[in-house]
Amino acid sequence: MFAGLAIACSISMVYHKNPLYSAISLVGVFISLACIYVTLAAPFIAAVQVLVYAGAIMVLVVFVIMLLNLDEDKPLTNLRYLYAVGAVLGMTLLAQTFFIFYAVTKTPNTPVENSTAGLTLNIGKSMYTEYLLPVEIVGILLLMAIVGAVIMSRRLSQPQIELVKAKEDFEAYQERHDY
Amino acid sequence: MEPNLATYLGLSGILFTIGAVGVIYKRNAIGMFMCIELMLNAVNLTFVAFARYYGDVTGQLFVFMVMAVAACEAAIGLGIFISFFRNKISVDVDDASILKN
Numbered sequence: 498m499f500a501g502l503a504i505a506c507s508i509s510m511v512y513h514k515n516p517l518y519s520a521i522s523l524v525g526v527f528i529s530l531a532c533i534y535v536t537l538a539a540p541f542i543a544a545v546q547v548l549v550y551a552g553a554i555m556v557l558v559v560f561v562i563m564l565l566n567l568d569e570d571k572p573l574t575n576l577r578y579l580y581a582v583g584a585v586l587g588m589t590l591l592a593q594t595f596f597i598f599y600a601v602t603k604t605p606n607t608p609v610e611n612s613t614a615g616l617t618l619n620i621g622k623s624m625y626t627e628y629l630l631p632v633e634i635v636g637i638l639l640l641m642a643i644v645g646a647v648i649m650s651r652r653l654s655q656p657q658i659e660l661v662k663a664k665e666d667f668e669a670y671q672e673r674h675d676y
Numbered sequence: 677m678e679p680n681l682a683t684y685l686g687l688s689g690i691l692f693t694i695g696a697v698g699v700i701y702k703r704n705a706i707g708m709f710m711c712i713e714l715m716l717n718a719v720n721l722t723f724v725a726f727a728r729y730y731g732d733v734t735g736q737l738f739v740f741m742v743m744a745v746a747a748c749e750a751a752i753g754l755g756i757f758i759s760f761f762r763n764k765i766s767v768d769v770d771d772a773s774i775l776k777n
Contacts, residue, residue: 503687503691504687504694507691507694507695507714508694510711510714511694511698516704516706516707516710519707519710520710523710523713523714526691526714526717530721533687534724537684537725537728539728539736541736542720542724542739545743546720546743549743549746549747550713550743550746553747553750554713554746554747554750557751558754561754561757561758564758565757579700579701582700583697583700583701584697586700587696590692590693590697591689591690593689594685594692594693597682597685598682598685598689599682619733620733620740623733623737624740628734628737631737631741635744635745638744638745639744639747639748641748642747642748642749642751642752645751645752646752646754649755649758649759650758650759
């Protein structure tokens with residue numbers, strides 16, 4: 498049931514031309530995936546999914562859509578061959594999916610009994626013992642992302658604008674005197 | 677039908693296919709971004725399914741890592757969209773051609 502909901506929401510996400518409708522459909526996909534994670538005995542991942550994806554990331558996306566006041570998606574005009582590329586890629590991936598669907602016989606067909614792997618306690622334990630280095634790397638990556646996002650989206654300050662202007666004036670001057 | 681591992685892998689494959697086709701069909705940078713998020717989620721689903729069927733914590737841990745990377749990607753990507761929109765008044769990827777020639 499959740500799988501059907503996820504697929505329906507994702508199709509509506511790709512189908513809608515208005516980015517805001519796509520964003521809302523994407524929230525539907527995230528929430529139904531979180532429900533699937535609960536049925537897969539992963540409550541911690543489900544909670545993080547709702548918090549990080551359906552909360553933080555989608556709020557950011559909707560905020561940017563509102564801020565930029567986007568119009569509707571235009572159809573492809575000068576890159577028409579991309580329709581063919583998309584169709585071929587989709588067919589290939591779907592074929593691969595059905596191959597997986599029928600070929601998975603060597604993998605265990607029954608889940609491990611009384612699995613405790615999804616508990617927050619166990620995840621935290623192995624996060625800070627066995628997988629300490631990846632956690633540190635992800636921390637540094639997050640820090641870099643914060644700094645990069647701030648630098649990327651700021652406006653130039655007034656002295657910087659004057660510097661850029663002075664440089665342009667200087668280049669124009671050089672051109673006029675045939676340097 | 678009782679779901680088994682193949683069911684989850686099939687669902688994940690279908691979601692990944694929809695995401696990949698969406699990235700190619702969308703001309704809007706934010707639409708492409710959302711399709712990429714969908715593909716990341718499809719991969720997360722396989723991680724969680726394998727973690728369940730093998731009773732291992734590693735898969736769930738790496739889902740956590742993928743989520744952190746996706747959050748970084750969201751912050752940086754939306755920053756790029758905003759500065760691009762300031763210069764071009766558009767987020768259409770076809771307008772991002774200043775590196776051509």
